Amino acid sequence: MQAKPQLYGLPAYKPGKPISEVKQELGLDQVIKLASNENPYGSSEKAKQAIIDAVLNSAIYPDGYSTLLRTKVSEYLGVDGEQLIFGNGTDEVIQFLCRAFLTPKDNTVMANPTFSQYKLNAVIEGAEVREVPLTEVGEHDLEEMLNQIDEHTKIVWICNPNNPSGNYITKEAFESFLKKVPEHVIVASDEAYIEYTIAEDYPDNIPLLEQFPNLVILRTFSKAYGLASLRIGYGVASKELIQVMEPLRPAFNTTTYAHAAAAAAIEDQEFVLHSAKKNRVELEKFESFCQEHSLFYYPSQTNFILIDVGIPGDEIFSYLLSKGYITRSGEALGFPTCIRISIGTEKENQGVLQALSQLLEERTTISKS
Ligand SMILES: *Cc1c(COP(=O)(O)O)cnc(C)c1O
Numbered sequence: 001m002q003a004k005p006q007l008y009g010l011p012a013y014k015p016g017k018p019i020s021e022v023k024q025e026l027g028l029d030q031v032i033k034l035a036s037n038e039n040p041y042g043s044s045e046k047a048k049q050a051i052i053d054a055v056l057n058s059a060i061y062p063d064g065y066s067t068l069l070r071t072k073v074s075e076y077l078g079v080d081g082e083q084l085i086f087g088n089g090t091d092e093v094i095q096f097l098c099r100a101f102l103t104p105k106d107n108t109v110m111a112n113p114t115f116s117q118y119k120l121n122a123v124i125e126g127a128e129v130r131e132v133p134l135t136e137v138g139e140h141d142l143e144e145m146l147n148q149i150d151e152h153t154k155i156v157w158i159c160n161p162n163n164p165s166g167n168y169i170t171k172e173a174f175e176s177f178l179k180k181v182p183e184h185v186i187v188a189s190d191e192a193y194i195e196y197t198i199a200e201d202y203p204d205n206i207p208l209l210e211q212f213p214n215l216v217i218l219r220t221f222s223k224a225y226g227l228a229s230l231r232i233g234y235g236v237a238s239k240e241l242i243q244v245m246e247p248l249r250p251a252f253n254t255t256t257y258a259h260a261a262a263a264a265a266i267e268d269q270e271f272v273l274h275s276a277k278k279n280r281v282e283l284e285k286f287e288s289f290c291q292e293h294s295l296f297y298y299p300s301q302t303n304f305i306l307i308d309v310g311i312p313g314d315e316i317f318s319y320l321l322s323k324g325y326i327t328r329s330g331e332a333l334g335f336p337t338c339i340r341i342s343i344g345t346e347k348e349n350q351g352v353l354q355a356l357s358q359l360l361e362e363r364t365t366i367s368k369s
Contacts, residue, residue: 006123026295033326034342034352035251036228037163037193037304041278043226043261044271050264051230051257062256069259072266073234077206082239085246088253090192090220094244095121097188097216097235102127109148109170110157111140113164113334115190118157118254126153138165138298138306142177155186160203161193164333164340165301171203178212186241192233193302195224196276202301208234213238221258224272224305225265231329232258280304282343289353293360304342307337309360313338316359323355 022031022037025045042048052118074081087093094117102108104126110118124131132141145156158177161168169177174189181187189205205217220233232254235242265271286305290297296308309316313330316339320327325348330338341352 002362004124004126006126010120010123017326019326022321025276028324029254031324031326032063032344032348032351034242034348035247035326035328035340037302037342038228039222039224039226039275039303039345040348041226041271041275043212044265044268046268046271047225047227048259048263054256054260057256060256062252062254063258064096064251066254066259069232069254069263069266072263076266077236079206079209079236079315080239082097083209083236083242085235085237085242085253087233087235087249089222089231090190090218090235091117092253093218093232093233093235094188094190096152096248097186098122098125098127098153098247100245101186105152106154107150107152108155109145109153110156111145111159111162114157114159115192116290118159118188122155126356127279128152134162134165134167138162138167140167140169142173143171146177146180149182149185151184153182153185155188157180157188157190157237159190159192161197161301162191164304164306164328164335165298166302166304167298168197168199168202168301170199171199172201174203174205178208178215181214183214186214186216187212188218190218192218192220192223194219195272196279196303197301197303198280207237209238210340212238213356216241220263221262224275225262226271226275227258227261230255230258230261232262276315279343282346282349283350286341286343286353289356295358306330306333306338307356308338309356311363312336316356319359320355323351323358325352325355327352 019031019033070081070084071083098121102125104123107128107130108122109130111134119129132144135141210216216235216237218235220227299307313336317329328340
């Protein structure tokens, strides 16, 4: 028995501990998960109702072409339906891209640290992964990424805003980059957090699709739309690019519930806007906290914040966990002295910041004694 050799070095995805397990282990009544950047306000009521209504059709295979959702998304974005591909989460669209374009003869360029799925899927296809370190302030080094591109490069990944640093790339910087990328290279712009961005110069890349047949835009319903459990995301690109990926999409990869919920959710922009507004108010509390405690943080356009506490990330993680907050240690994310915290509700944020401030106090008491 011999699988593809590259599979033997790969660790399986380690999911965060489920809340129920953490509660039992630590004897806590309440455990709050601020680890996966989900929407703390849930999802649109209309989306919830759509899921309930869809239950009646549970015995029937979903519409493999996601016709209803395709129509809604194409109307919302102002693109043709044939320019869309739907995945079981954006994760699956990333998989489609890698499977369609990467072979062991190719390479792919990405930032480091960035979203882990690009590298994972590229490695599985046996492609060479060229990682370009983020700048000191957590931004993509677009110039060096361009330098890394050669005739064997197939895909370059741009995570905008970047997970886990939260930084964004401006419209001007992205367009200038795109113009310099050779036509044979796909530029994948992962915009999972677009709904949370407030920067005036954050780009709207949809109009660029007409001009750049090598551009793919990735979006998801898992974050601001609050539908992470349903696994639905999509890619937008030229018809030619989508057409080449369609045959490798499993026939029924997205569910009836996901179609119904996402179609309702995209019509309820009020919910998304409301979530994004509250997120910004709460995010600013984290920024103030960091300023008060002289902690470096990465400027975020998302619903999470990466904070440098100056001690091992696993230690910060364990301390916060002992207080009932599940977060993400920077050690697993490439920022060894950082903690990544998803922005929760007002009460959740108050709690996690209080815990963080206790940790800082305990550290100073220890270092003084
Ligand atoms: C969460 C996330 C996704 C989307 O994940 P889904 O598979 O759609 O749940 C994609 N890219 C980034 C950068 C993310 O953080």
